[in-house]
Amino acid sequence: MKNWQEDILNLINGGQDANECFAELAESARALGFEYCAYGLRVSYPLFNRQATLLNNYPETWQNMYRERDYVLQDPTVRYGQSSTQAMVWSDEMFANSPELWSEAQSFGLRFGWAKSCIERNGIFGILTLARSAELLTEAELQHKSSQMNWLAQAAHLNMSRHIMPTLTNGPNSPITPREAEALKWIGDGKTSAEIGLILSISEHTVNFHIKNAITKLNVTNRTAAVVMAVVMGLL
Template sequence: MKVWKESQLTQLSCAQKIETAYEISLNLVKNMGFNFCAFSITSPTTGTHRHKIILNNYPSEWNTKYQNEHYDTVDPILAHCCGSEVPILWQEECYSKTPRLWQAQKNQGLHYGWSQSVHDKNGLCSILSVARTHCPITAYELYKNLGYAMFINRHLHGIIAKDLPASSLKPPTTSLSCREIEVLKYSAVGKTACEIAIILCVSESTVRFHIKNAIHKLGVNNKIAAVIRAAKAGVI
């Protein structure tokens, strides 16, 4: 086991093309006991010049459904990763507000997995996810493989980042207030309006007011979409 890991990590560290690096990463992930590997990276720019790269071996039916159903606007895992670099396990409670997404995901064989992200000073956010159809992920397994996943994520992130033009890496300005940004940051890590109110020593209605304003300013329809938009814009 140690030999193939060292060999594949060496190959990955030498790979400078994203397609080659992803294929090596996919093989490494499969040897770690997972069927699926997904990597995505989004630049903070808006409009027609936004850079977004998605690489995965998910079922094509799932990729199409995810896009057509606009699941990216309600995906709690995506929202968490856009606001935090702390790894997150795919668990049913994470999808308590989006049970339809959770069921659709499982129907495609994406039962057990985890995701983690990398954020850099230019506002780039990349997300690596590994998943499989059978066997829950134990705390020990997560701990054992976390370092490899972090290496994969950072290497793929670095390959993309160095090839993006400097102009596309400049985070856009935003009209969000400091308090609105603060509320979105806590929302990104799963805090409820009630919990945020306690942390900030304000009323729950005040927290909801800030969330509503942020949603309006960012031009989205709900809190999760606001978190994702703010994170992609490099605001949080």
């Protein structure tokens, strides 16, 4: 991969939408020796029915099977990536508890793979997977290409999340103010509006005003949901 740092930096700012960005990402993956590429992103809110999206160039039949059988729920690379940002290499041991998934994936040419996730403080989780049908990923190759692959994972997350996030959540209309955040913190500690007013030396009416504003900005329906949303988004 010639001038790979520049190529990857260009990837960060490239693409007019998620599909164009993914096309550039797949091209970078091919330059690194991988015929297949996938990027998935999931947000941590709402707590139920969390929104996610996945772009890949896997065989269409495998894409449909993976979706219809909910393989994402047993995919060990997804489970691992949710808790660690260390790169992982596919292996029989990794898929030991998901033999059907592993067998089906291999039958579609997804035999050798590498993946790395990016986890943000607000719970946004993205994972890049590079895969191919032939040639084992050797330790020598991993050492030679690790910098490019890690850079690519970071660049992919920066650009793909920029395009995908607006489609997954309506998010807050604007950041909450320090006073609104303070009120939500005390709500999280179980304080009433009257108690918060005494703590902050403001009226109960003013406390409720700040809480109402936070609820509106966070696009939730009550104060409890506002606290949860603010926490998972890293605002508290």
